[in-house]
Amino acid sequence: MRKPLRSLLSSPVFWRGAVSIVAFVILWELGARSKQWMAPELFVPLKEMLGAMGFKKDYLPWIGVVPAPSTVLIAWIAVLGQGGYWQSWYMSLFRVMSGFVAAMLIGIPFGLLLAVSRTAQGIGFPVFEVLRPIPPLAWVPASIIFWPTQELAISFVTFLGAFYTIVINVLGGARSIDLHYFQAAQSMGSSQWDIFRRVILPGTLPSIVVGSAVGMGITWEVVVAAEMISGGGSQQSGAGGGLGFFIWSSYVGGSYEQIVVGMISIGIAGFASSELLRWLGRYVTPWLRVR
Amino acid sequence: MDMHQPGAAALTRGRILIEDVVKTYPTEGAAVMAVDHCSLEIEAGEICMIVGPSGCGKTTLLNAIAGFHAITSGRIVMDGETLCSAEKPKAEPGPDRIVVFQNGALFPWKNNLENVIFGPVMQGKLARKQAIDKGRAMMADAGLAGVERNYPGEVSSGMRRRVEIVRALMNDPKALLLDEPYRALDSLTKSVMHEALLEIYYKNKVTIFFITHDLEEAIFLGHKVAIMTTRPCRPKKVLTVDIAHPRDYSVLTTKRFRELIEETSEAVHEEALKAFQAGEREG
Ligand SMILES: Nc1ncnc2c1ncn2[C@@H]1O[C@H](COP(=O)(O)OP(=O)(O)OP(=O)(O)O)[C@@H](O)[C@H]1O
Ligand SMILES: [Mg+2]
Numbered sequence: 001m002r003k004p005l006r007s008l009l010s011s012p013v014f015w016r017g018a019v020s021i022v023a024f025v026i027l028w029e030l031g032a033r034s035k036q037w038m039a040p041e042l043f044v045p046l047k048e049m050l051g052a053m054g055f056k057k058d059y060l061p062w063i064g065v066v067p068a069p070s071t072v073l074i075a076w077i078a079v080l081g082q083g084g085y086w087q088s089w090y091m092s093l094f095r096v097m098s099g100f101v102a103a104m105l106i107g108i109p110f111g112l113l114l115a116v117s118r119t120a121q122g123i124g125f126p127v128f129e130v131l132r133p134i135p136p137l138a139w140v141p142a143s144i145i146f147w148p149t150q151e152l153a154i155s156f157v158t159f160l161g162a163f164y165t166i167v168i169n170v171l172g173g174a175r176s177i178d179l180h181y182f183q184a185a186q187s188m189g190s191s192q193w194d195i196f197r198r199v200i201l202p203g204t205l206p207s208i209v210v211g212s213a214v215g216m217g218i219t220w221e222v223v224v225a226a227e228m229i230s231g232g233g234s235q236q237s238g239a240g241g242g243l244g245f246f247i248w249s250s251y252v253g254g255s256y257e258q259i260v261v262g263m264i265s266i267g268i269a270g271f272a273s274s275e276l277l278r279w280l281g282r283y284v285t286p287w288l289r290v291r
Numbered sequence: 292m293d294m295h296q297p298g299a300a301a302l303t304r305g306r307i308l309i310e311d312v313v314k315t316y317p318t319e320g321a322a323v324m325a326v327d328h329c330s331l332e333i334e335a336g337e338i339c340m341i342v343g344p345s346g347c348g349k350t351t352l353l354n355a356i357a358g359f360h361a362i363t364s365g366r367i368v369m370d371g372e373t374l375c376s377a378e379k380p381k382a383e384p385g386p387d388r389i390v391v392f393q394n395g396a397l398f399p400w401k402n403n404l405e406n407v408i409f410g411p412v413m414q415g416k417l418a419r420k421q422a423i424d425k426g427r428a429m430m431a432d433a434g435l436a437g438v439e440r441n442y443p444g445e446v447s448s449g450m451r452r453r454v455e456i457v458r459a460l461m462n463d464p465k466a467l468l469l470d471e472p473y474r475a476l477d478s479l480t481k482s483v484m485h486e487a488l489l490e491i492y493y494k495n496k497v498t499i500f501f502i503t504h505d506l507e508e509a510i511f512l513g514h515k516v517a518i519m520t521t522r523p524c525r526p527k528k529v530l531t532v533d534i535a536h537p538r539d540y541s542v543l544t545t546k547r548f549r550e551l552i553e554e555t556s557e558a559v560h561e562e563a564l565k566a567f568q569a570g571e572r573e574g
Contacts, residue, residue, distance in 0.1 A: 180396035183359050187384045188410035188462055198409075202400035287400050287442040 025069050032068035067257045072264070075257035085246065088262075092227065092242040093269065095151075096219045099158025103215060107163045108208060111170025116200065128167065136160040136222045140229050154226045154242075161222035162215030169214070173207020174200055206288060209281035216277055220270040243269070304370060305465035305498030307333040307356065312365030314351050325351040327523030328365070333466075333515070335370075338492065338499040340509035342559060343519030344566035349502045350393070352524065353468050356500065357390045358382035369465065386410055389459035390468045394475070395451055397443040403454045404430070404439035410462035422461075429457050433491055449480040453487060460491070466498040474504070485511060486539060493537055506559050510551050511542060518558050521566035528558050 008014050067075075079085040113120045114128075136157050147153040177200065185199050227244030241249075243266050250258035282289055314326040325348035333339040343349050354360040356367055361380035366373060374382035389410075390396075397406050407430060408422035417425065430439060433453050438446050443454065452472055459467055473481045485508065492499065503509050509516045516530040534547055542548050 178394075178396065180392045180394070181398060183357070183384070183390065184392070184396040184398075185409075185413075187357065187386060187389055189386050189414035194413055199398070202398070205400070285400070287402075287444060 028066075029068050029070060032066050032071075067260055072257050072260045075255070076261045076264075079258065079261060088241065088243045088246040089265065089269070092223055092244065092266075095155050095158050095223050095227075095242065096216075096269075096273070098155045099160075099223070100162050100212075100216060100219050102155070102159045103162035103166055103219075104212065107166035107211075107215075108170055111167040112174060112200065112204065114167070114171050115174035115204075116196065128164075132164050132168075136218075137225050137229070140226055144230060150230055154223065154230060157226045158219050158223045161218040162212075165215040165218060166208070166211040169207045169211025170204055173204040173211075176207075177203035205285050209277075209285060213274060213277050213281065216273050217270065220266060220273070224266055303335055305333075306335040306370055307466060307498060307500070308366075308368040309333075309352070309356075310366040310368065312352070312355060312367060313363045314348070314355060314360070315363050324523040326355070326362075327525050329525045331517055331526055331529070333498055333500060336496045336498055337514045338501060338512055340513035340516045341500065341502045341519060342504070342506055342509045342516060343502075343524055344521050344563045345504070346570075347519050347522045347562070347566060348524035349519060350470055353390065353470055353500065353502060356382065356466075357388055357468055358384035359390075386414055386462035387465045388468055389462050389464045389466075390470065391452075391455050391459055391472045393470045393472070395443075395448075395455055395472075397451060397455050397458070399443055402440050402442050403435070403446065406443065406454060407458045407461055409458065414462070416463075426457075426461060429461060430454070432494065433457050434487065447480075449476060449484055452476070452484060453491075456488065456491060460495050460497070464497055466500060469499065469501045471502050471504065473508070481508070482540060488512065489536075489538060506552060506556060507543070510548060510555070511538065516555065518555060518562070521562045521569060527562060528555065530555055 110124070114124055115121075139157050139160055140153070143153040143156045144150060147156055181199050181203065182195060185195050190198065223242065224244035224247070227242040228248045243262055246265075247259050247262035250256070250262060309329055309331040312326055312329045313324070316323040316325060329352065331339075341349050341352070351360065355362045355375065358374065358381060362375055363380070364377050366376040367382065368374065369387070373379070397403075398409070401409070404423065404426050407426040408417075408419070411417040411422045411425070412419055427436075427439060430436060433456070435450065435453055435457065438450060438454075443451050446454070455472075456467070473484050476484060489512065501509075501512065506516075510530075510532055513532055514536075516532060517526045518528045518530070519525065520527045530551065532551060534542055534545070534551075
């Protein structure tokens with residue numbers, strides 16, 4: 001365990017990344033504080049000039065209204081002790097995972113079925129292609145009506161986000177397997193089932209991994225938006241409706257620091273789940289690690 | 292004169308007769324005739340080299356023998372058994388005829404040893420344990436000891452080719468069908484591979500049907516060299532190479548080898564030129 005750490009610390013990529021993040025935070029902090037140490041009068045001539053050119057001064061963005069990282073950190077520490085914040089994490093994570101796992105469980109066999117059977121493709125693919133262009137978020141109202149609970153409705157929309165990507169990747173992956181692998185397996189006495197298990201399945205695995213990673217990213221986008229639209233699904237406690245609702249209610253409640261806390265939390269959650277999938281992907285496709 | 296000549300009494304398996312085979316591809320517009328009334332006899336245990344210009348129909352002929360594609364008419368017989376004919380245009384692929392493909396077809400997701408034992412395990416001929424023992428032994432024999440646990444992507448292309456040939460031989464085939472297996476290799480690796488192939492061949496007598504562009508390769512390896520016409524393909528000239536096996540690289544500098552090259556290069560060049568001109572006309 002010492003070695004990876006040492007190689008990390010001696011890698012220029014790591015240091016470049018670290019420097020860039022620190023620089024970003026410092027600039028942000030300076031920008032957010034500019035209000036305090038820059039007299040607003042300084043900007044009057046500039047604004048007047050732009051006004052004369054036809055711009056309305058209210059149209060200009062102003063980083064001074066964004067909460068500074070230091071105040072965000074303070075707000076964050078404050079919510080760490082609150083159950084509602086962790087409840088939001090738990091609910092979003094649960095929805096993402098249930099939607100994602102369902103998309104894997106249904107999408108992988110479905111994609112494989114489309115790939116191996118012309119009949120299945122003839123029946124299943126047209127419907128799939130007609131529904132695919134509908135963005136998952138357009139499903140939110142319909143699925144709230146359709147599903148008995150709001151919880152199921154959000155999970156369903158999350159599921160849709162990952163499902164299409166996984167199916168398309170599985171199908172494309174299975175189709176692009178080199179014909180010679182099939183011929184070789186056939187010559188060496190493989191049955192249809194052997195070919196499925198020992199050629200199609202492993203041959204599609206890299207695409208399954210890619211499809212899952214992309215699907216996971218979409219899942220986080222979808223869950224946050226669905227939580228905002230649907231009002232979080234929990235009426236009793238405002239903060240219990242997932243990270244998307246956490247951001248929304250912070251906005252409504254005027255707590256701008258918490259908005260940023262929510263945004264960063266989603267960033268961390270998305271990054272961690274992608275990393276986990278990448279790691280799992282490398283583990284199940286060891287032959288791609290070499291090269 | 293010695294046991295390495297084909298047709299020796301010891302070998303009775305792997306005699307392939309190609310009789311009047313025609314193959315046309317039904318494409319949109321004009322049908323493409325790839326093989327035209329092609330007849331060729333390949334003796335049991337013979338190395339038969341097929342030389343012909345690009346796109347002439349060599350792979351098509353190999354696919355017919357292997358059973359990957361149907362023929363249009365004619366007949367292919369192996370050891371008295373009809374593989375395909377007008378009544379049954381597509382042969383059944385089987386472990387008695389194993390193909391080594393132009394670009395290689397080792398399963399990248401299996402390590403080299405798992406690739407090598409694939410055939411016997413699939414066919415239920417050997418238990419896994421025995422297959423592993425045999426696979427290790429054959430790999431060691433082919434100079435592949437130490438890379439059993441590596442994936443094909445981890446070893447050199449020359450080694451991959453050898454692994455693939457060992458995988459083929461593990462099926463105890465009557466014939467090996469090689470489709471330009473060394474095309475992508477540099478000439479130095481190629482010369483090493485030629486000797487390695489001959490060494491493997493001397494230990495495991497099988498019939499070898501070997502497609503190539505390279506006339507020197509053909510004469511160095513083959514008992515027989517069939518020079519094919521440009522598309523549609525048919526033997527233009529069949530040359531018997533009267534240089535005794537076992538051969539090694541010293542053959543390349545002998546007078547007889549040079550003479551054989553001279554005798555045939557004219558025919559090869561002529562067909563290549565025709566193929567080129569036909570290509571010019573088409574596109
Ligand atoms: N499935 C197919 N459908 C239609 N035409 C085909 C098909 N396969 C091959 N052909 C055509 O048949 C001809 C012979 O092809 P083939 O692959 O047998 O040539 P080849 O001698 O192996 O060439 P190369 O040396 O380039 O490998 C070519 O003109 C090719 O375009
Ligand atoms: Mg070819």
